[in-house]
Amino acid sequence: MGRFDGRVAVVTGAARGIGFGTATRFAEEGASVAIIDLDESAAAEAAGRLPLVDGAKAVGIGADVSNGESVDAAVERVVTELGGIHILVNNAGITRDNLLFKMTEQDWDLVMGVHLKGAFLMTKAAQKHFVEQKYGKIVNLSSVSALGNRGQANYSAAKMGVQGFTRTLGIELGPFGINANAIAPGFIATEMTDATAARLKMDVEEFRKLNAEANPVRRVGFPEDIAAAVAFLASDEASYITGQTLYVDGGAKLG
Ligand code: NAP
Numbered sequence: 606m607g608r609f610d611g612r613v614a615v616v617t618g619a620a621r622g623i624g625f626g627t628a629t630r631f632a633e634e635g636a637s638v639a640i641i642d643l644d645e646s647a648a649a650e651a652a653g654r655l656p657l658v659d660g661a662k663a664v665g666i667g668a669d670v671s672n673g674e675s676v677d678a679a680v681e682r683v684v685t686e687l688g689g690i691h692i693l694v695n696n697a698g699i700t701r702d703n704l705l706f707k708m709t710e711q712d713w714d715l716v717m718g719v720h721l722k723g724a725f726l727m728t729k730a731a732q733k734h735f736v737e738q739k740y741g742k743i744v745n746l747s748s749v750s751a752l753g754n755r756g757q758a759n760y761s762a763a764k765m766g767v768q769g770f771t772r773t774l775g776i777e778l779g780p781f782g783i784n785a786n787a788i789a790p791g792f793i794a795t796e797m798t799d800a801t802a803a804r805l806k807m808d809v810e811e812f813r814k815l816n817a818e819a820n821p822v823r824r825v826g827f828p829e830d831i832a833a834a835v836a837f838l839a840s841d842e843a844s845y846i847t848g849q850t851l852y853v854d855g856g857a858k859l860g
Contacts, residue, residue, distance in 0.1 A: 607635025607658055608840045613687045615639045615680070617670050617727060618697030620647040622795035623746065626828025627694055627835045628655060634836065636692070637662045639683040643669055662687055670697045670723030680730040692742045692839045693731045695724040695767075700797060702756045702804065713759045720763035724770060728785075732778060741783040742839040745771050746831075749791045749854050764789070768850045775848025784847045786838045791854025792816040793826040821856035 614631040618624040620642035628638045632655040640655075642648040645667025652665035664686050668679035683690050699719050701712035724745050735741025750757050751764035767787055774785035792798060794813055802812035817824045834853045837843055852858065 607633070608836070608842075609634045609636035609692070610658070612636045612691040613639070613683065613689045614692035614694065614839070615641060615683055615690055615727075615731070616694040616696055617641045617723065619694075620644065620651045620665075622797060623790065623793055623828045623831045624694070624696040625651055626832040627696065628652075630829070630832035630836045631692070631839075632657050632661065632663065634658075635661060637687045639663070639679075639687060639690075640665045641668050641670070641679050642697070643667065670695075670727055671718035673726050676723075676726040677730050680727070680734075684734060689738075690731055690734050691738075691740060693727060693744070694835055694839070695727055695743070695745045697723055698746060698797070700757070700760055700800070702760065702801070704756055705758050708758060716759040716763050717766075720760070721766045721770070724767060728770075728774065732783065735778070735783045736781045739782040741778070741781075743771075743774060743778075743783065743785040744835045744838050745785070745787040747771075747787040747789040747850055749789055749852065749858050751789060751850075752858055771850065772848040779847055784838070784844060786843070786846060786848070787850040788831060788834050788838070789850050789852045789854065790831050791820070791826055791852070791857040793828060793831060795828060798825075819857075820854075821859060824855065826853065826855060 614636040616628045619628045619640040635658045640648045640652045648665030652663040655663045666679045668675045747767045748764040750761045771787040802809045
């Protein structure tokens, strides 16, 4: 028996990185999984690599989470092709880092569009089904950057916005058997942090090493670390937890 047998989990931005790690964990524990990402062929290819348990299915769907029509069509496809929807992980994300005085209006809007509007649109489309069936689990990806990070005024504001959004979902949706929580990762080794290394003109391994040395647990995080926390919050063991943000960062922001 897996914790997610018979459940359908949707993970956005899951063609790679934390999203793919999370989709993999759901598949390992019995769920059918929909991978939503910008590029349908990358999403389908990732869905094909999931370690599905007998009877479970996977689908890769191309959709832009910041576009309402695209989101509604994607969620309807999930319900039709996988037979329902029980878990939503709002993971899709981008960075457009710059110091405030150089940050463009377009880069502000893009980051808000994917993280905040994307989570809003996906959640709105999914909650219709969750409320009807009186069951649903929502996990949103925030970040330690929500607490402030040089060069990330847009991303930091979006990620703190995700925490406020999550608390409000907890209040509004709790009476309908729906839990909503957020995870705030610290440094996780993915293409997103590799791109930060490139922007800082640093070697990827050197960048990871420096971040590991500065962390209380002396290592960087991996997608599996976040997947484990997401899976707990999306499980029935966590049904008395809602509206919370769990920092999964090796204690990075303790000091
Ligand atoms: P990643 O490796 O860059 O993966 C993000 C995925 O989201 C990519 O596949 C990307 O597709 C997809 N995506 C971007 N815009 C999208 C859109 N509009 N619609 C659908 N999909 C979209 O990032 P990650 O490191 O795994 O991060 C995942 C989440 O964790 C993000 O929300 C991020 O902010 C958060 N997070 C990450 C870290 C970290 O250290 N890595 C720390 C804290 C929080 P394309 O490749 O086609 O752009």
